[in-house]
Amino acid sequence: MKQVDVVIVGGAAVGSSAAYFLASQADFKGSVLVLEKDFSFEKCATTLSAASIRHQFSTPGNIEMSQFGTQFIQHIGEHLSVAGEAPDVGFHEEGYLFLASDAGRAILESNHRVQRNLNVDVTLLSPARLRERYPWMNTNDLSAGSLGLSGEGWLDAYSLMHGFRRKAISLGVQYRQAQVLSVKRQGRRIQSVSLSDGSTVNCSVLINAAGTGARTLAQSAGITLPVESRKRCVFHFTSSAQTPRCPMVIDPSGAYFRPEGKGYLCGISPAQEQDPECFDFEVQHTLFDEVLWPLLAARVPGFEAVRVKNAWAGHYDMNTLDHNLILGAHPEVDNFLFANGFSGHGLQQSPAVGRALSELVTYGDYRTLNLSAFGWQRILENRPLLEINVV
Known part of the structure; x- marks a missing residue:
């Protein structure tokens, strides 16, 4: 049994972005473990996507997240360089x-x-x-x-994901190839995760970035995730x-x-x-x-x-309520953070969501983009935050 401050389930673009932003956050001093079931990433949404980024949404929060994503990609060498080598994501800014x-x-x-x-x-x-x-x-x-006219286009999704992962590892994040079978919840807190190899990892915070496996992970904690x-x-x-x-x-x-x-x-x-x-x-x-x-x-x-x-x-990983991200803690579980239901927007929103998750872990609220509109409350109230521009 191992004790880790933050366990992230899912090591593709969103999970690795969260790991990177946590590890590079000056005010966060804890340990981070990323659990990913397949290090080849052959079947993950990141690898198999059309790998594009756009600002033309109808929901302001989606626009702002992708605007930050573009800024991050345009200055990727300042963020993800390791030993002087920056990832080449081949951003084609063609609109x-x-x-x-x-x-x-x-x-x-x-x-x-x-x-x-x-x-x-x-x-x-x-x-x-x-x-x-x-x-x-x-x-x-x-x-x-x-x-x-600018800021939109397409890129190498695998290179961006690998860039997040490589930088996170260089900053001390641990990655482990493992399948999470269940979580142990007591009252308002997640205490540990159980893995397919029989081991258990205790954690202070659990982040669900498991893509299409997110619903099963939520169910094991008694939470219904509409994905x-x-x-x-x-x-x-x-x-x-x-x-x-x-x-x-x-x-x-x-x-x-x-x-x-x-x-x-x-x-x-x-x-x-x-x-x-x-x-x-x-x-x-x-x-x-x-x-x-x-x-x-x-x-x-x-x-x-x-x-x-x-x-x-x-x-x-389709959010069946409104095709928008579900982000943050469930009102009934304080230390279980969600980043699910991207409905095809995960790659382009991964920089902003990774940063947002790091802020929620470190400060308990958002410090840059206020993404509270994407929280659980609308889900529980059956109040869709509709995005018209779904592709």
Whole structure:
């Protein structure tokens, strides 16, 4: 039996970010142990994501978290260098382009006002300006587009995660490959976690950053966490189409595509009735053939001829109430902190959430971004904090 000040369950981007910020926090003097079930990280959401960051949300807190994420990535050498070597996350700052038909224009404009109030570098484009900027795009059915001019783009998700992890280890954080089976709770406190190898670790604070395994961990402490695993497929295709200045394009249909190497990445969420909780990693190839390809070809005529080169499936830890993060301690358990239900936003929000968790552990409240709106109270009151821009 071992005593650790802070145990973090989950060592991908969010858990390793929390570990880094705790270890680099001058006012935190404790020990940190990260428990990760698979050090290959092959199946974690971080590794299998589309690895993008955007400021174009409808919820102010989501905007502010991603703004900090961009700042962190742009100055990553100041934060995550080890022995003079900074991680290369390959940040392509090419922007997001949200497209809207007549039916979606009012929502696009409403989101734009929220974003501009928070100094997001974004502009609205008319169909004429869209045609001028992107002559390769079919704009006949469009009413407007919202383009991020700076701060948005895509990056190497694994390199960011590994950068957090490497820096945390250099600062004294311990990592252990282990599966957490259960937690021991007494009254308002978590006392320990039990591992699959039969060992037990006592802790003063427990952080749940377990992704799609978060609900099981919460249940073992008697807490109901409204998070489900939802499969999302990503397809990599090549095309002879020429698409200069191509950003991450979000079609009114919900389909997205962006450049990746000599080809493109794309995806779309399944229809709600075809999107049950799911834990397998089987690629839904019919999703590309029957849904995505027709949408891509309609938006970019040059995509009528494409070749799928690769495809994979990962999982969102979906907050079924409102598709937003659940952050902080449950009102009934003082020392059990949650960072779950990212619904696809985990990578881009990992720097801000890691910092927030370190503040909650060290000071008991937020010192930089006030993220209390993402706390448990709205969950218990069934009061959704709705995010309109879900991709």
